[in-house]
Amino acid sequence: MKLKMQDLRLFNLVFESDPGWILDFSNRTLSAFFEEELNIDIDDERYQEEGTSKAKRVRCLLKQADRETALRVLGALWQYKTESMPEQAEQSRNDYLALISRLENADTDEAKGVKPIQAWHGVDWPSLIAEMNEMKSLPPHPRGFRFEAWLAELFSIFKLAPRSAFRNTGEQIDGSFRLNDEFYLMEAKWHQKRTSAADLHVFEGKLSTKATWTRGVFISWMGFTPEGLTAFGKGKRVICVSGYDLYHSLSHGIPLPDLLDAKTRHAAETGEPYAEFDRLYALKNKQFGTLK
Template sequence: MLAKGYPLGRGDISSIRSIDLRLIDDLVDFVRGPGFVLDFSDPNFSDFFASELKINIDDPKYAANGGSKGKRLRCLLQTCDDDTAVRALMALWEHRCEYLARSGAADPVADAAARYQGLISRLSGGAAPQRPAASPQSAPVDRQAFTKIKADLLQVTALAPHARGYAFEGFLKGMFEAFDLAAQEPFRLRGEQIDGSFQLGSEIYLLEAKWHGHPIGVAELHTFHGKIEQKAAWTRGLFVSNSGFTEDGLAAFGRGKRVICMDGLDLYEMLDREIPLPHVLERKVRRAAETGSPFLRVRDLFPQ
């Protein structure tokens, strides 16, 4: 069954087989054991399906064979259509990759990626799977828009030092809006300042923006990550430092965090080569999931 608002895919019932369910069990129950799904608590499991798929996984119909997270997931996959099953499996795979990167653990399932991709390919009818919901973020921005964004950045550079910080935050908000990333203004919570937020696909990112004369070190990175950890479990962060990051700071910050980083050179490369911002962020997120590293340069992610 699909949540209201989602069309049915190819057939009302998925074509997942018993052997597929065994593979899925292997992929999701290695953290806490049978009946569990990765590192999800009951509330986080519910929130995950609500935010990613607009599905109420707590609906009694998904507990027909038992109320554990694993049994509810099985029931969903056996009763939904193939398109919904693919979306659910892709979302769970992303969370799984993020968990492995964060924990630093080796994948306990042999050939997990290849076996998972084979299942997704079969459920997708052999076509490359797509993320749910049409993504306006993927649409290219025209050359005139890139020209304006570059001009806006030059205006920030021309300001007096004390004015650049606030102007840089405004520039980033305008850039996110140009790429339809649902940017929000900076806001203040009790005891902390958040420089803004934006949405990439189905994920919400908090923003930290710095225009300093010196590269950012480990203290600033840990402070921002601390803000992320105080929010919902699925919250992520983007730290944009015009002056870059110290190598020692990145090394001390470690791997497997919920933060990705950009520096001024990244912004220059992206704008000069007219690479849409969502493409840059998606590539950074994927490589962070694969390597655990929060900072990989645009020139390395998009070699010419």
């Protein structure tokens, strides 16, 4: 968001203990704090545009982020200060409250910004992939339950606020999750054959009875038939994800939110409900990362 000179002055008074320092954090503990408390990668090069000191990186983050993120960051830092150095916190309380008030009352244009770079350093990528491989040998019924449980774990790891299966009158929903502050319903299938248009139409029908902005993600381990995708058509509210997509995104260290973002953008730009992992990332001109 747009920070004015007075905003920066108040921030420095409250949080900059010495020039370039944030409270009593070292580089290591600041990185750990932002990852564990805020799921933000404060070491990302995007936050080093004004320099690499701790204070410059945090100020750069605040300038780039939206108001919600900025307030969340300041709130976490303030809580840390009140717990670790209560006397100093009491002395700077009025300055902190003045800073928060200024940001909360900033106009809409000033409050705009981008979501922060998320930190996924603690993800056990090989373990997630190993679980996928283990499921292949299970009988169909337990495999289906294991697949749903694995998906719930996957969505939790990437902080997508999953909700397990629930039932409305006359219909079963496999779950829901939140991505970029929007909610999606989810359908998950692990059949021996690829998913056809019939299952996609049923899921689209469920979405049509919900709020007009509701979108859905259909996850099919075996993928989707080409003729089924053609029959399903374009311009739907369903985003399709295959087991192939999940396996290769995890194998290349690509976080699930990034995969879903790429698929959502592709659907918005083309109307197509599905683009396979290889095609999707070729279209984005994005090099694969390395296995974490």
